[in-house]
Amino acid sequence: xxxxxxxxxxxxxxxxxxxxxxxxxxxxxxxxxxxxxxxxxxxxxxxxxxxxxxxxxxxxxxxxxxxxxxxxxxxxxxxxxxxxxxxxxxxxxxxxxxxxxxxxxxxxxxxxxxxxxxxxxxxxxxxxxxxxxxxxxxxxxxxxxxxxxxxxxxxxxxxxxxxxxxxxxxxxxxxxxxxxxxxxxxxxxxxxxxxxxxxxxxxxxxxxxxxxxxxxxxxxxxxxxxxxxxxxxxxxxxxxxxxxxxxxxxxxxxxxxxxxxxxxxxxxxxxxxxxxxxxxxxxxxxxxxxxxxxx
Ligand code: R5P
Numbered sequence: 001x002x003x004x005x006x007x008x009x010x011x012x013x014x015x016x017x018x019x020x021x022x023x024x025x026x027x028x029x030x031x032x033x034x035x036x037x038x039x040x041x042x043x044x045x046x047x048x049x050x051x052x053x054x055x056x057x058x059x060x061x062x063x064x065x066x067x068x069x070x071x072x073x074x075x076x077x078x079x080x081x082x083x084x085x086x087x088x089x090x091x092x093x094x095x096x097x098x099x100x101x102x103x104x105x106x107x108x109x110x111x112x113x114x115x116x117x118x119x120x121x122x123x124x125x126x127x128x129x130x131x132x133x134x135x136x137x138x139x140x141x142x143x144x145x146x147x148x149x150x151x152x153x154x155x156x157x158x159x160x161x162x163x164x165x166x167x168x169x170x171x172x173x174x175x176x177x178x179x180x181x182x183x184x185x186x187x188x189x190x191x192x193x194x195x196x197x198x199x200x201x202x203x204x205x206x207x208x209x210x211x212x213x214x215x216x217x218x219x220x221x222x223x224x225x226x227x228x229x230x231x232x233x234x235x236x237x238x239x240x241x242x243x244x245x246x247x248x249x250x251x252x253x254x255x256x257x258x259x260x261x262x263x264x265x266x267x268x269x270x271x272x273x274x275x276x277x278x279x280x281x282x283x284x285x286x287x288x289x290x291x292x293x294x295x
Contacts, residue, residue: 016046025049026248028220029200038202039136043084043169044221044248048274053223054082054266055253056091057107057139060124063116067257073097073255081266086171086251089125089133105171106130108138109155115192118147119177123155127162130173137169140222144190146177153197158197172199184210203251205241208223215246226252232259232286237279239272249273264289 024030025046044051053074056075058065059227068072072095078280079085079130084103085096093106121141140159142153152175160170172194176182187204191214194202201221204214215222224242235255236273242250249274259265270284271277277285 005108026201026221030193033167036164036169039103039167039169040200042136043105045274047085049248050243050268050273051083051103051223051249052270052273053086053103053249053251053253054078054225054256055082055086055088055251056257058090058253059091059120060107060110061112067254067262074262077207078256078262080264081263081270083249083270084136085209086253087140089129093134100216103136105137105139106133106135106136107158109140109152117147118175119125119143119148119152121148121155123151123158127166127168130156130168131166135168137171138163139171139173139203141173141175141176142190142194143175144193145180145186146175153162155194156194156199157197160200163200164198169200170198171223172202173208174202174204178200183207184213186209187214188217193221194218195220201248206238206247211247212245221248223248224250224252225256226250227285229254229258231281233279234260235265236268236272236282236286239269240282242275243273243276261286261290264293 023083026044029040056068059068071091079100084105086105088107098164100194108123108125109121111121112118138159140156141151141152142156156172163170174190182205191202191204195218197222202218203223205224205227206224224247226273239250252269255265264286268282272282
């Protein structure tokens, strides 16, 4: 029998203090379940509302691209400075230390290599394995206007249904075909379709004209995709502008791991995303950190 001697009467009910009922910090995410919100808090900082996702999933269709030849040597040292890692389950299992406790976003679509039609993707992993790997979100490519547009949309909606069942977020990645015009009109269309069909958040490219119309017409958070390697000042300026124009952070790969100093670059991008560091100051920070490394 339980020992009930000395059990004190509960009396600290604070009846004059109403329980707080705060909205969740991320746009469009208030109606999600606790598990999904908890996973999103592993991706986005509850303090700034932003994320620096380090994207290293390129090998799923490109093989060992520049900067990702040796993930153990080139990427593992960057892990302390990202908020979230976006990668394939193969690289996660083989190369990332399980002591990594930040958000993991797993690439969940695939099929064609760079040698074939890229929009011909299918779902490439099961939700059960995502849960086994403790993923916070699964990423799926969506090719609006592409040859296999409908198939890619169905990949996304199937992933969303499975994710909603278990509380795993779905990141819809708007992929642009080679011949398509990358402008605000196209990205408004692509992002809105992904959100309307249930994506938890969306990744899209930055456009200098009208990016704020892309973020404002999308009812879930948008993270900016980095794109090909450009000069550091340009990459920092793009990240700064995207966040100022409504992005909830960046998902950046090549502009970090192909920089002259990837550690200096990721530390600097983090300041731009979370602390609104302006591009010229950010470049100073990057150069200073890079020079310190070489001393
Ligand atoms: C693209 O399909 C890959 O999934 C990357 O995650 C994405 O492009 C972001 O990487 P980057 O900044 O190098 O473009």
